[in-house]
Amino acid sequence: MRRGQRAAVGLLILSGAGGCHGPQSVFSAGGADAIELNRLFAVMLVGAVILWISLNGLFFHVTRRRTGHMSRKLAEAVIIGGGILLPVVVLTALLAWGLSIMPDQRAPGEGLRVRITGEEWWWRVEYLPEGAAGPVISANELRLPAGRRTEIELQAGRVIHSFWVPGLGGKTDMIPGRTTRMSLEPVTPGTYRGQCAEFCGASHALMALNAVVLEEGDFARWLEAEAAPARPEEGEGRAIFFREGCGACHTIRGTPAAGAVGPDLTHFGSRTSLAAGILPMERAALVSWIANAGAIKPEAQMPAFAHLSKTELDRLAGWLEALE
Amino acid sequence: MTRSHASDAPLPEGAFPPTEAMLSEPVPSALAEAQADRLRAVWATPKGWRYWSAVNNSEVGVWYALTALAFMLCAGVLALLMRVQLAVPDNDFLSADRFNQFFTMHGSAMMFLFAVPMFEAISIILLPALLGARDLPFPRLSAYGYWCFLIGGVFVMGSILFDAAPKSGWFMYPPLATQDEGLGSDIWLLGLSFIEVASIAAAVELIVGVLKCRPPGMRVNLMPLYAWYVLVVGGMILFAFPPLIAGDLLFEMERGFDWPFFDPERGGDPLLWQHLFWIFGHPEVYIIFLPSIALAAMIVPTAARQPIVGYSWIVLSAVGTGFLSFGLWVHHMFTTGLPALSLGFFSAASEAVVIPTGIQLFAFVATLMVGRVKMILPMLWIAGGLAVFTAGGLTGVMVAIAPFDWQVHDTYFIVPTCITRSLAAWSFRSSRGSITSIPSSPRRPCPSGWGAGPSGCCSPAST
Numbered sequence: 206m207r208r209g210q211r212a213a214v215g216l217l218i219l220s221g222a223g224g225c226h227g228p229q230s231v232f233s234a235g236g237a238d239a240i241e242l243n244r245l246f247a248v249m250l251v252g253a254v255i256l257w258i259s260l261n262g263l264f265f266h267v268t269r270r271r272t273g274h275m276s277r278k279l280a281e282a283v284i285i286g287g288g289i290l291l292p293v294v295v296l297t298a299l300l301a302w303g304l305s306i307m308p309d310q311r312a313p314g315e316g317l318r319v320r321i322t323g324e325e326w327w328w329r330v331e332y333l334p335e336g337a338a339g340p341v342i343s344a345n346e347l348r349l350p351a352g353r354r355t356e357i358e359l360q361a362g363r364v365i366h367s368f369w370v371p372g373l374g375g376k377t378d379m380i381p382g383r384t385t386r387m388s389l390e391p392v393t394p395g396t397y398r399g400q401c402a403e404f405c406g407a408s409h410a411l412m413a414l415n416a417v418v419l420e421e422g423d424f425a426r427w428l429e430a431e432a433a434p435a436r437p438e439e440g441e442g443r444a445i446f447f448r449e450g451c452g453a454c455h456t457i458r459g460t461p462a463a464g465a466v467g468p469d470l471t472h473f474g475s476r477t478s479l480a481a482g483i484l485p486m487e488r489a490a491l492v493s494w495i496a497n498a499g500a501i502k503p504e505a506q507m508p509a510f511a512h513l514s515k516t517e518l519d520r521l522a523g524w525l526e527a528l529e
Numbered sequence: 530m531t532r533s534h535a536s537d538a539p540l541p542e543g544a545f546p547p548t549e550a551m552l553s554e555p556v557p558s559a560l561a562e563a564q565a566d567r568l569r570a571v572w573a574t575p576k577g578w579r580y581w582s583a584v585n586n587s588e589v590g591v592w593y594a595l596t597a598l599a600f601m602l603c604a605g606v607l608a609l610l611m612r613v614q615l616a617v618p619d620n621d622f623l624s625a626d627r628f629n630q631f632f633t634m635h636g637s638a639m640m641f642l643f644a645v646p647m648f649e650a651i652s653i654i655l656l657p658a659l660l661g662a663r664d665l666p667f668p669r670l671s672a673y674g675y676w677c678f679l680i681g682g683v684f685v686m687g688s689i690l691f692d693a694a695p696k697s698g699w700f701m702y703p704p705l706a707t708q709d710e711g712l713g714s715d716i717w718l719l720g721l722s723f724i725e726v727a728s729i730a731a732a733v734e735l736i737v738g739v740l741k742c743r744p745p746g747m748r749v750n751l752m753p754l755y756a757w758y759v760l761v762v763g764g765m766i767l768f769a770f771p772p773l774i775a776g777d778l779l780f781e782m783e784r785g786f787d788w789p790f791f792d793p794e795r796g797g798d799p800l801l802w803q804h805l806f807w808i809f810g811h812p813e814v815y816i817i818f819l820p821s822i823a824l825a826a827m828i829v830p831t832a833a834r835q836p837i838v839g840y841s842w843i844v845l846s847a848v849g850t851g852f853l854s855f856g857l858w859v860h861h862m863f864t865t866g867l868p869a870l871s872l873g874f875f876s877a878a879s880e881a882v883v884i885p886t887g888i889q890l891f892a893f894v895a896t897l898m899v900g901r902v903k904m905i906l907p908m909l910w911i912a913g914g915l916a917v918f919t920a921g922g923l924t925g926v927m928v929a930i931a932p933f934d935w936q937v938h939d940t941y942f943i944v945p946t947c948i949t950r951s952l953a954a955w956s957f958r959s960s961r962g963s964i965t966s967i968p969s970s971p972r973r974p975c976p977s978g979w980g981a982g983p984s985g986c987c988s989p990a991s992t
């Protein structure tokens with residue numbers, strides 16, 4: 206029976222492990238914090254499995270196997286030993302370890318600061334390099350240098366959100382009226398996926414983002430490019446953009462578009478995903494997004510532009526994609 | 530029946546117990562009959578449509594239980610519909626809005642319309658029997674509580690049929706919930722206020738019942754463990770619900786009169802609600818759990834055919850759990866950016882409840898070790914409940930570590946932690962349900978001597 210239980214637990218872990226990959230898994234850890242927490246989890250899991258089997262095994266034993274009486278004195282010892290001594294020892298050790306890693310996980314970052322604001326249902330991302338005059342504004346994608354701890358400031362628009370990139374580390378809530386903070390120390394370059402982790406209304410589940418970790422040098426080059434204004438092409442796409450009033454909500458630096466209601470589109474074309482991590486950065490997806498954003502993301506704060514013809518939409522999308 | 534074996538209990542003064550001479554004095558049979566008839570008439574269940582005016586615990590308790598069960602089934606249907614939506618990606622079985630109504634109502638119904646009322650129902654049915662009383666002290670209060678519960682529950686649950694159900698999550702976090710357009714949040718607040726009133730009524734009833742309706746000679750240190758748990762849970766309800774009621778009032782004042790308690794732009798703070806909600810919310814976990822372990826505390830000694838080992842240990846840990854549970858609420862807010870020192874404190878406090886819980890579990894094991902166990906059916910439920918509960922409890926130990934919670938907070942890791950514990954609570958309760966008969970009828974004092982009370986002599990299975 207015991208072996209059966211253990212095999213069952215093993216099977217369970219294996220079947221669960223099937224879902225343990227992909228960019229949004231805590232198990233594809235590429236950040237110092239996530240790696241440390243996985244270690245903590247592994248130890249706790251082993252401990253928990255052992256305790257679970259022993260406790261239930263003990264219960265099975267005393268109800269099914271054991272014969273004969275035990276003295277009441279001894280029984281009281283069982284209560285004190287199992288109910289007090291065991292948890293005190295185990296939990297003190299666990300708390301000592303678990304809490305000791307907490308300060309490291311929230312240690313202040315060095316150099317660059319990033320300010321992320323949770324909006325409905327997208328992310329405003331501002332990079333504040335050390336000594337820079339103003340922020341470099343971007344949206345819906347976070348890029349971080351590897352091998353360095355970066356300070357992250359969190360704010361919120363109208364409602365509470367929670368910023369979480371499982372592969373890099375734990376989450377912190379974004380609360381209107383407050384600035385909360387955290388820090389992340391990515392170690393392995395790559396793309397990780399984040400997800401809003403506090404229920405924030407109709408399209409909460411569709412509020413994700415890619416976190417791209419770059420080598421230090423690549424990151425510096427990328428940030429420099431991101432800080433530069435857009436180099437928009439001339440042509441019909443541009444005309445449609447301004448004719449339809451997209452600029453009232455979106456900013457494209459280097460053009461008259463300076464709206465702040467929606468995501469910054471200055472270097473939109475170089476992002477790895479569309480509409481806060483939910484669509485691939487492809488022409489077809491972009492066309493259907495502009496035509497009717499609300500059909501893809503319920504209650505999205507961007508109006509539908511279904512009156513545009515297919516070719517107009519295509520031109521517009523092509524023009525946006527070229528904003529690299 | 531003689532009381533001689535309850536030797537250490539002080540004998541009441543006066544004409545109690547009646548002398549043999551008094552007892553053997555014949556009563557005219559016609560008079561005796563008439564008296565008996567009158568008594569039966571007073572306690573009879575009203576007939577016809579007046580049935581619904583009944584106040585006896587045997588009726589009210591059953592209504593309570595059936596209503597809670599009906600709400601549970603509704604909530605279960607909602608859960609199934611949600612699972613259908615989630616079965617395949619990009620499913621359009623439910624709209625986002627309806628899904629959010631369903632998940633909000635599922636959580637609210639399971640918490641407020643099922644878990645707590647079910648405890649109240651079972652206690653209303655069982656407590657008088659365990660105490661050898663005819664009924665609880667304030668039958669009308671029980672009935673009042675039941676009708677409040679029914680009205681509030683139908684009101685909240687019914688809103689889903691009108692597409693007007695609350696949709697900001699069962700935790701109703703502002704500003705999302707306060708700024709919600711539509712009636713959903715108001716329905717939630719108003720409906721649940723009824724249920725809060727019902728819960729407080731039941732708590733008063735049960736506390737007074739335990740303290741005042743014990744038979745002569747059953748001192749508090751002798752009463753069945755179930756009564757102790759009911760006492761603790763009643764006290765917890767009295768202290769846990771007021772913060773929620775206060776929060777509800779502030780919330781409705783913000784929605785109704787635009788007083789910005791939770792609006793950061795005008796000096797309010799959304800976190801205030803979270804504190805008030807979870808000061809209620811965490812004790813709620815134990816309000817659900819303790820009554821279930823209470824039943825286990827009655828069944829285990831029955832199956833072991835031995836008085837429980839460590840009666841006072843169990844009582845102390847029940848009281849301790851109740852007390853500690855009011856100091857843990859911040860573990861629901863580990864990710865809100867509170868200072869590390871607070872997080873450390875609440876992590877440690879959350880782990881500390883393992884100790885009283887452990888004591889209770891090991892007291893059961895010790896009782897089973899001392900006795901000669903007979904594997905009666907309820908014991909299977911208890912074994913199952915234990916397996917589920919220990920799994921839920923051990924993951925609970927994990928999430929109580931603040932940094933680990935940063936990863937798993939608000940994820941599917943928490944869902945099973947919470948649900949397994951509730952399930953465990955439920956299977957402990959089913960253990961009671963699986964007993965086929967309840968011989969100590971509510972109308973008859975318990976037949977055996979009270980001295981053996983703590984040993985669970987009144988647990989139905991022993992007879």
Ligand SMILES: [Cu+2]
Nearest residue numbers: 366401405412
């Ligand atoms: Cu969000």
Ligand SMILES: [Cu+2]
Nearest residue numbers: 810811814860
């Ligand atoms: Cu809790």
